[in-house]
Amino acid sequence: MLNPADANIVDMKINKWTLNINDKKLERLFKYDKVRDSLFLFRALFFIVLMLFGFFTLLESQIDSDHQTAIMSYISLGIFLGFLGLLLLIMTSSYQRYYYSFTSNIFFLFITAKFFFDWMYDGYMFNLTSALVSLISTFNYNMGLLKTVLLNTICIIEHIIRVNFTYYYSDINLNDVDENEMQIAEFYAVASYIILIISITAINIFFLYKSEKLTRKDFIAKEGIKLNRSETDDILSILVP
Numbered sequence: 026m027l028n029p030a031d032a033n034i035v036d037m038k039i040n041k042w043t044l045n046i047n048d049k050k051l052e053r054l055f056k057y058d059k060v061r062d063s064l065f066l067f068r069a070l071f072f073i074v075l076m077l078f079g080f081f082t083l084l085e086s087q088i089d090s091d092h093q094t095a096i097m098s099y100i101s102l103g104i105f106l107g108f109l110g111l112l113l114l115i116m117t118s119s120y121q122r123y124y125y126s127f128t129s130n131i132f133f134l135f136i137t138a139k140f141f142f143d144w145m146y147d148g149y150m151f152n153l154t155s156a157l158v159s160l161i162s163t164f165n166y167n168m169g170l171l172k173t174v175l176l177n178t179i180c181i182i183e184h185i186i187r188v189n190f191t192y193y194y195s196d197i198n199l200n201d202v203d204e205n206e207m208q209i210a211e212f213y214a215v216a217s218y219i220i221l222i223i224s225i226t227a228i229n230i231f232f233l234y235k236s237e238k239l240t241r242k243d244f245i246a247k248e249g250i251k252l253n254r255s256e257t258d259d260i261l262s263i264l265v266p
Contacts (some may be wrong), residue, residue, distance in 0.1 A: 036052075039184075039238065039241055039242065039245070042083040042171075044170050044234070044241060048218060051245065054120075054248070055241060055244050056125060056167065060121060060124050060167075062177075063167045065167060066164060066165075067115070067124075067166050068116060070161055071103065071112055071115060072112060073107065074161065075112055078101075078105060082102060082105055085092070085098065087174065100145075103223070108135075111131060111134075128185060129169065129172045129176075132168070132176055136158060144187070147264060152184075155180060155199050155222050156225055160225070161179075162176055163230055165236050165240070170233070170234060173230065173233065176232065177226045177229075181223060182227075184218075184222050185219055187206065188215050192215050193215075214237075228258065
């Protein structure tokens with residue numbers, strides 16, 4: 026068990042903003058040690074999200090058969106097949122070598138597709154997808170805290186723009202409501218959605234920060250124990266031939 030002095034030393038070895046271990050060799054060792062667990066989690070969630078997307082694409086094409094929906098169904102199918110190809114690539118054993126290089130790019134590609142659907146479909150589905158992106162992207166993939174924060178910041182900005190557009194510039198309107206009441210209702214609705222998505226994202230990132238920091242501190246402590254044990258063995262081998 027570490028004493029307080031040891032805990033302070035552990036804290037000093039981790040950058041409090043990026044959570045990177047200051048010792049580059051130890052940082053590389055940490056990534057190598059965690060890549061299998063991170064890759065398993067990433068593969069599982071990628072598969073689940075993609076299957077849900079395929080299911081809803083198929084369901085929508087069966088429920089609504091107008092011309093615009095048919096076109097969107099073909100576009101959705103094309104995007105689904107593209108991500109299915111990515112899934113097959115991710116499932117290969119060789120992807121593990123490129124996990125830290127490509128995973129963040131795949132996430133940004135994913136949210137680009139989300140933005141496309143947010144603006145192509147009317148209604149309020151984007152509120153749900155924004156919350157889901159915040160939830161899914163803040164699992165501990167060891168992708169890097171700054172990349173995760175950047176991805177979620179982009180999503181929040183897009184969400185704010187989409188919410189304002191939906192309530193102030195789209196055709197969604199309540200004609201039988203007084204104009205002043207309508208403006209007040211729109212303001213509170215926009216503010217509520219924005220506060221909600223920012224709160225969800227902030228909470229998720231906070232728990233991600235704490236989780237990753239504890240994981241890295243635990244790893245450093247274990248490596249310190251291994252190092253001390255190795256040094257002790259070396260001393261014993263000298264003292265006891």
